[in-house]
Amino acid sequence: MRCYKCQRHGHGKARCKKPAAVCVRCDKGDHVERDCSADPHCVNCRGDYAASSKTCPKFLKEQAILRYKAENGGPFQQVRKAIVFEIHKNDFNPKVCYCRQVSTSNDANSAPQGSQSPSNSPHRRRNPKVLRSPHRLPIPSPPRSM
Template sequence: MRCYKCQRDGHGKDMCKKPATVCVRCGKGGHVERDCSADPHCVNCRGDHAASSKTCPKFLEEQAILCYKAENGGTFQQAVSQLWLKSIKRFQPVLMLVPSRLSFERS
């Protein structure tokens, strides 16, 4: 869910605490998208696309969380935790290669 006031993911405009509306295209206040000629800038991931882009990594991440939640039940936060645990397990073999202690020589 994206707020149509601040353009951030995670809440709707009725729950938004920002005082002013932000342009979905450039992420700045004081104007609306139809009047914007600035380069696109996503307020969610800082990418070079509008906050409404369906290719935004943050949007795709939220969609994965919502799909997991729909399939498995529970809260949004529980789905985030479960997906995080799955990603850690996927990288565990790589993490095992990282030395547990790093020594630094002082010069």
């Protein structure tokens, strides 16, 4: 989700806290896109394209978050933390669904990432209301008394 006021990802225009609108093409606040002749500049990643570009890494990350949430459920902030954790932990390709990335094996004999169909993914069978965060450590069982 991209805000059409400040052009940043993660919130909509109704929740934007910026006082003035920003041009989607050049990241300046004194005009609208249809009047813009400046070189494109992405407000999200500082790339040489408009903030509405589908090639922006920030856009691709947001798409991965929304895709994972749609397929698996869970609180939005927890899904975002899990995706960000995977991005920093592994070589993460945001064009491939997060659930397919983590469900594939790392050994050399495994199928290429993203080849597993969503209906066969073990993450599709989980309770969609329960999202297991990689940030939490398992709670040890209490010792058994004899």
